[in-house]
Amino acid sequence: MTPVLEVRNLRKTFGGIVAVDDVSFNVNDGxxxxxxxxxxxxxxxxxxxxxxxxxxxxxxVFLHGKAVTRTRPCDLNRLxxxxxxxxxxxxxxLTVRENLILAGQEHQGTMLSRLxxxxxAGLTGAANQMIEFFRLGHLADEKAGxxxxxxxxxxxxxxxxxxxxxxxxxxxPAGGVxxxxxxxxxxxxxxxNAEQGATFVVxxxxxxxxxxLCTRIVVLAEGRIIAEGDPxxxxxxxxxxxxxxxx
Amino acid sequence: xxxxxxxxxxxAMALSVVFLLVAPFLFKPYGVFILSTWVVMTIAAIGLNxxxxxxxxxxxxxxxxxxxxxxxxxxxxxxxWPFWSTYMLAGTSCFIVGWxxxxxxxxxxxxxxxxxxxxxxxxxxxxFRNEEWLTRGxxxxxxxxxxxxxxxxxxxxxxxxxxxxxxxxxxSAATWALIQSPWGRAFIAVRENPIRALSLGVxxxxxxxxxxxxxxxxxxxxxxxYAALVQFIDPTPxxxxxxxNLLLMVxxxxxxxxxxxxxxxxxxxxLPEWLRFAxxxxxxxxxxxxxxxxxxxxxGLLGFADRLLTPKAKSDSGPNPVLPDSAxxxxxxx
Numbered sequence: 001m002t003p004v005l006e007v008r009n010l011r012k013t014f015g016g017i018v019a020v021d022d023v024s025f026n027v028n029d030g031x032x033x034x035x036x037x038x039x040x041x042x043x044x045x046x047x048x049x050x051x052x053x054x055x056x057x058x059x060x061v062f063l064h065g066k067a068v069t070r071t072r073p074c075d076l077n078r079l080x081x082x083x084x085x086x087x088x089x090x091x092x093x094l095t096v097r098e099n100l101i102l103a104g105q106e107h108q109g110t111m112l113s114r115l116x117x118x119x120x121a122g123l124t125g126a127a128n129q130m131i132e133f134f135r136l137g138h139l140a141d142e143k144a145g146x147x148x149x150x151x152x153x154x155x156x157x158x159x160x161x162x163x164x165x166x167x168x169x170x171x172x173p174a175g176g177v178x179x180x181x182x183x184x185x186x187x188x189x190x191x192x193n194a195e196q197g198a199t200f201v202v203x204x205x206x207x208x209x210x211x212x213l214c215t216r217i218v219v220l221a222e223g224r225i226i227a228e229g230d231p232x233x234x235x236x237x238x239x240x241x242x243x244x245x246x247x
Numbered sequence: 248x249x250x251x252x253x254x255x256x257x258x259a260m261a262l263s264v265v266f267l268l269v270a271p272f273l274f275k276p277y278g279v280f281i282l283s284t285w286v287v288m289t290i291a292a293i294g295l296n297x298x299x300x301x302x303x304x305x306x307x308x309x310x311x312x313x314x315x316x317x318x319x320x321x322x323x324x325x326x327x328w329p330f331w332s333t334y335m336l337a338g339t340s341c342f343i344v345g346w347x348x349x350x351x352x353x354x355x356x357x358x359x360x361x362x363x364x365x366x367x368x369x370x371x372x373x374x375f376r377n378e379e380w381l382t383r384g385x386x387x388x389x390x391x392x393x394x395x396x397x398x399x400x401x402x403x404x405x406x407x408x409x410x411x412x413x414x415x416x417x418x419s420a421a422t423w424a425l426i427q428s429p430w431g432r433a434f435i436a437v438r439e440n441p442i443r444a445l446s447l448g449v450x451x452x453x454x455x456x457x458x459x460x461x462x463x464x465x466x467x468x469x470x471x472x473y474a475a476l477v478q479f480i481d482p483t484p485x486x487x488x489x490x491x492n493l494l495l496m497v498x499x500x501x502x503x504x505x506x507x508x509x510x511x512x513x514x515x516x517x518l519p520e521w522l523r524f525a526x527x528x529x530x531x532x533x534x535x536x537x538x539x540x541x542x543x544x545x546x547g548l549l550g551f552a553d554r555l556l557t558p559k560a561k562s563d564s565g566p567n568p569v570l571p572d573s574a575x576x577x578x579x580x581x
Contacts, residue, residue, distance in 0.1 A: 051446065053442070053445075053446070072445070073445045073446045074445050074446075074447075074448050074449060074450045074451070077445075077446060077447060077448035078448045082446075082447075083446050085442075085443065085446075089440055089442065089443035089446075090440070090443070091435065091436055091439045091440055091443070091444075092439060093435060093439055093503075094432065094435060094436075094439070098432060101429075101432065102429075102432045102433070102436050102444075102447065102449070103447045105429040105432065105433070106429075106433070106447065106448035106449050106450070107448055111450075111453065111457075114428065114429040114430060114433075115425070115428050115429075115430050116428075159443075159447065162447075163447075163448065
């Protein structure tokens with residue numbers, strides 16, 4: 001079966017620094033792949049290269065077997081690939097509902113139909129469902145900028161799911177989220193994975209979160225893949241332990 | 248509180264509309280002329296508010312578009328073209344030039360973009376002044392005719408004022424529809440977080456160019472009406488000063504608020520006239536007032552009103568932060 005995402009020999013250099021060094025891996029349909037690694041190991045740069053936010057220096061990216069290297073992020077998103085960022089990225093002056101409607105609107109119709117066509121086209125309903133799903137109901141009409149950090153983090157994740165993506169790349173979804181909300185976030189991600197069959201790639205530092213959520217893990221250190229396998233194996237791998245504990 | 252805010256806005260709007268409709272009978276011809284200028288400048292400021300207020304792209308070139316629109320109407324109507332054809336041409340030409348001016352905005356932002364657009368304004372001004380074969384340079388173009396509507400002449404000040412007012416009404420309605428459409432949300436997204444917008448499928452490149460083109464198009468329409476209003480144009484009004492003045496209108500009124508340009512144009516066009524009783528000091532007084540305004544309400548008059556009328560978020564959701572994990576979604580108080 002063709003993998004959902006195939007990354008082949010991806011490389012990214014900044015001047016003399018090699019941030020991502022010849023990285024290759026597959027993501028299979030329906031799995032939750034975790035990417036871990038110490039700070040500065042190239043995880044976020046890898047995401048940015050896959051998603052067209054950065055131009056890779058070499059290598060290729062395939063989506064369902066089709067080359068998508070250097071495709072613009074907005075076009076990639078319309079092909080069903082969605083993402084969140086390491087730092088919270090929302091639209092503070094829009095309400096929670098408007099944030100979500102925005103996250104879905106560009107997937108319908110054309111520029112012209114978005115200007116002259118039907119105003120709603122089911123987006124409000126879809127946004128309300130997402131609001132309920134992430135339990136943000138009481139905040140739907142609040143400006144997103146006024147929410148607490150944890151609530152914004154949930155909204156941030158909810159936006160990534162608004163257009164029913166097939167593949168979602170999450171960059172540290174658990175960063176700065178408290179314990180109760182973490183559990184709720186994990187449940188939501190699992191539910192979306194199980195019910196809608198969305199495939200996930202998750203960058204995370206919180207080991208407990210990763211081990212409990214992911215079905216397979218890739219470990220990066222200094223831009224290279226040093227280990228790959230199911231969570232229990234990776235945890236015992238001496239190379240991984242060394243990379244985390246230092247020399 | 249939400250209801251009272253809305254009621255207040257509707258009441259203020261109704262009063263303004265009534266005032267604008269009866270105003271010509273309350274003022275001398277000069278007053279009607281100033282009000283007409285207000286209408287024309289408001290249209291240009293609505294355009295800039297789309298580019299700057301909603302889409303967040305700094306432009307110091309709005310006067311250039313008002314100028315291009317003015318010269319197109321002036322040049323062609325004095326050669327026998329019907330007003331309406333020159334009006335459409337002014338709008339479309341500026342739309343296209345604005346689209347092209349948007350390209351630098353895809354590469355540079357903020358004050359760098361301000362300088363690019365400033366240079367464009369200066370360039371256009373120099374063309375107006377120096378290309379005498381086309382624009383008659385500093386001698387200007389005289390005897391610009393006013394249009395007819397269904398055989399009714401708009402030549403007299405009061406009919407022409409209503410003619411302008413009708414334009415303002417239509418343009419406001421169209422702009423309102425635009426910002427309520429997905430485009431309006433996309434513009435705000437481009438302003439607030441272009442990187443996230445791009446990752447959510449928003450073609451930020453196309454929307455940025457559109458914001459420039461639409462803002463410029465409204466500038467061109469405003470210019471076309473301006474030419475018919477003043478009936479004589481020379482390069483002077485379209486120098487950088489007007490661009491800065493339009494920027495002032497958008498910021499003082501409330502950048503990114505629909506009614507911001509209307510109010511900003513009151514401050515920039517009408518207020519100096521009302522302050523004339525102070526004679527030699529009126530410009531000083533005006534400058535001081537604008538400075539105070541910017542110090543005490545940097546988000547503009549409407550931003551200030553918004554803050555006054557919006558209940559504090561804290562008292563709304565109670566002292567304890569509501570956790571989304573709680574079994575049943577809690578309703579905010581009230």
